[in-house]
Amino acid sequence: MENNKEKLYNVVSEILGVKKSDINEKSSQDNIENWDSLAIVNMVTELERAFDVQFDILEIVEFYSIEIIRLILIEKGVKL
Amino acid sequence: MDYPKEWPESLKNIIDKAYKTNKFTDIRNALKLVKGQLSANNEKKINIGILRTYTIETLIDCLQLSLSAIPCRVNITLGGLDSIEQDLFDKESSFLQSSLEVIVILWRIEDLLPKLVWEVDSMSLKERRDSYNMLIERIKRIVEQYDEDAPLIVSTFFVPDYWKNSLNDKHRGYGIIEIVYKVNLFLYRYATLGKIRIFDVSQWLGSVGNSALNEKMNFFARQPFDPAYGLSFADSFTKVIRPLLLTQSKVLAIDLDNTLWGGVLGEDGIENLNIGKDYPGSVYWRIQQTLISLKNRGVLLVLLSKNNITDVTKAFDSLIMPLKLSDFIKLKVNWELKYKNLKEVAEELGLGVDSFVFLDDQKFEQGEMKALLPDVKTISNSGDPLNILESIVNSYYFDSFSIEKEDLSRNKDYKNQINRKKLEDTLDREGFLYSLELKANIESVSSVNLQRVIQMILKTNQFNLTTRRHSSSTVNKLISTKGSILITISLRDKFGDQGVVGLCIAVKDDTCDGGLIVDTFLMSCRALSRGAEDVLWCALMKYSSNKGYKILRAEYIETNKNMQVSDFYSRMGMELENDKNATQYILDVTKEINFPSWIDVSFAEE
Numbered sequence: 001m002e003n004n005k006e007k008l009y010n011v012v013s014e015i016l017g018v019k020k021s022d023i024n025e026k027s028s029q030d031n032i033e034n035w036d037s038l039a040i041v042n043m044v045t046e047l048e049r050a051f052d053v054q055f056d057i058l059e060i061v062e063f064y065s066i067e068i069i070r071l072i073l074i075e076k077g078v079k080l
Numbered sequence: 081m082d083y084p085k086e087w088p089e090s091l092k093n094i095i096d097k098a099y100k101t102n103k104f105t106d107i108r109n110a111l112k113l114v115k116g117q118l119s120a121n122n123e124k125k126i127n128i129g130i131l132r133t134y135t136i137e138t139l140i141d142c143l144q145l146s147l148s149a150i151p152c153r154v155n156i157t158l159g160g161l162d163s164i165e166q167d168l169f170d171k172e173s174s175f176l177q178s179s180l181e182v183i184v185i186l187w188r189i190e191d192l193l194p195k196l197v198w199e200v201d202s203m204s205l206k207e208r209r210d211s212y213n214m215l216i217e218r219i220k221r222i223v224e225q226y227d228e229d230a231p232l233i234v235s236t237f238f239v240p241d242y243w244k245n246s247l248n249d250k251h252r253g254y255g256i257i258e259i260v261y262k263v264n265l266f267l268y269r270y271a272t273l274g275k276i277r278i279f280d281v282s283q284w285l286g287s288v289g290n291s292a293l294n295e296k297m298n299f300f301a302r303q304p305f306d307p308a309y310g311l312s313f314a315d316s317f318t319k320v321i322r323p324l325l326l327t328q329s330k331v332l333a334i335d336l337d338n339t340l341w342g343g344v345l346g347e348d349g350i351e352n353l354n355i356g357k358d359y360p361g362s363v364y365w366r367i368q369q370t371l372i373s374l375k376n377r378g379v380l381l382v383l384l385s386k387n388n389i390t391d392v393t394k395a396f397d398s399l400i401m402p403l404k405l406s407d408f409i410k411l412k413v414n415w416e417l418k419y420k421n422l423k424e425v426a427e428e429l430g431l432g433v434d435s436f437v438f439l440d441d442q443k444f445e446q447g448e449m450k451a452l453l454p455d456v457k458t459i460s461n462s463g464d465p466l467n468i469l470e471s472i473v474n475s476y477y478f479d480s481f482s483i484e485k486e487d488l489s490r491n492k493d494y495k496n497q498i499n500r501k502k503l504e505d506t507l508d509r510e511g512f513l514y515s516l517e518l519k520a521n522i523e524s525v526s527s528v529n530l531q532r533v534i535q536m537i538l539k540t541n542q543f544n545l546t547t548r549r550h551s552s553s554t555v556n557k558l559i560s561t562k563g564s565i566l567i568t569i570s571l572r573d574k575f576g577d578q579g580v581v582g583l584c585i586a587v588k589d590d591t592c593d594g595g596l597i598v599d600t601f602l603m604s605c606r607a608l609s610r611g612a613e614d615v616l617w618c619a620l621m622k623y624s625s626n627k628g629y630k631i632l633r634a635e636y637i638e639t640n641k642n643m644q645v646s647d648f649y650s651r652m653g654m655e656l657e658n659d660k661n662a663t664q665y666i667l668d669v670t671k672e673i674n675f676p677s678w679i680d681v682s683f684a685e686e
Contacts, residue, residue: 011105014104014105014108015104037300037301038135038138040301041135041138041297041300041301041303042104042138042307044296044297044300045104045138045297045306045307046104046105056296057296057299060296061300
């Protein structure tokens, strides 16, 4: 669903301080400088609220690319 | 939430939204706008250094936003994780290089005593006790060794979420919970000695609940607090920082009907007023008790009521309740607009309206005061008695770290002030000054009067030539610096003793042989216009010539509050220094010294 993808990109781009147009499926820790553990803490908190889900500790460790975050969200029943 | 009165409504709404949602983007957005507003208003800056044993990086935006409303521009420097001593005592540390004005330590028991917290069941009573003693020794070393100028704020410890429900831990000697409380008691004791100030994280957690602890974030990023509680945490932090930057309000002007009792005197009659031990009179009873404790801490109470004074006197005479009419320093019971009455009281007491706080149950009275005397702090409330009570208890206008002798006698002092005014009106100026039978005592600054000296340094705005806000460690350093002069003046007249009312600090001028520079010269405003400032100045002359100084230099540093002393140095006979800017003065101290003849001056030591 376009809406949820929009929501995901919004949250991620604002936390990382980059333009939304710079975020895509391939965005990850490897190509975005600010994507540190601090940003991950903020992403977890904000995404939990935005999608009304809870991530467990093993999932958080994998928060290093949009692709994986998307997969984890889909596993939780979010249509993406 | 209270915002600086200059802030536009739109900005307040955006901040309110951030407080409501606690969302990262809302907070960041609000912070960006607030920062713009702060630089536009050119607000004062403060550098805060935070040492910590856990991650608070994600809370920095929250801290910035909350502190901004003081108002001030905040710069936060973080020390490394777990490097408190290295950052604090290595003079070369980059942490200390950031000219910090406040240093805060945030710590947890599990970071300082991990073995105790996670392996406690394999430890004997002796081992647990040893762990406790080790921690106490560490804290002692930190506090005793600390010698920076910046005040040291230390957080209390809190019980780790893991242990809060353990029955067993509460029933063994030196269990984790017991140790946390013991260490906190130890910190409180240091606070009463004035060595540290307390940021009570433990009480904060108690009030918001342990849901503010987020174990997931703790494991993942060593961040104990849930970001959703970031602003709440930050507000609790701000409460400790605010008194360092703001002067405490001095007067509470209070409405009567439906504020100090339930009902309207003129309509309901004395016998139908609600005040007593039963609800809802009991809430008003508690409001009155709260006001009495404010009065006992040195706050002046003024009654502002639209009523007939005879009715009010009769009501106070016949009702049994905590407040008496004599608890008020001034009664303004008439049908005038309240802001006019408040302005009059301010003039009579010789105080600016910005030292006043206004409490009234009626929205339109609150609005009128805000609109017509915006410098008065109006306590917002809904008019419901419980809400009035809570709004007084939670307002920070009268917050201070310590209460000095001068606070406790302030009520008596202003009563005397009113009597002095009456006498002044009946005599000519000179006759009046002689009739006061003034006695001044000059005393060196020492540990005996240090707390009061620091209080004056932080609080005095109007009669303050340089407005340098020194910390106690700076003052201590100056005391032990050879050649410096630090003296206070206390004042007494036939109406009463005002205690220490003025301070002068002068330091050796290294650029000039036999030269001395005035670092600080200030007087409490209730001591003015009786010649006390001249006595303090003459005392400075006397001490400096005794010490062999020949030239005195002084500088007037203008603020938006100290205009009244812009000509003080020239009144004292100083000359403007030629080729320097217009605020530097110079004086030959070998001149004759003339103390005011109507004051009997004594010197505690020389």
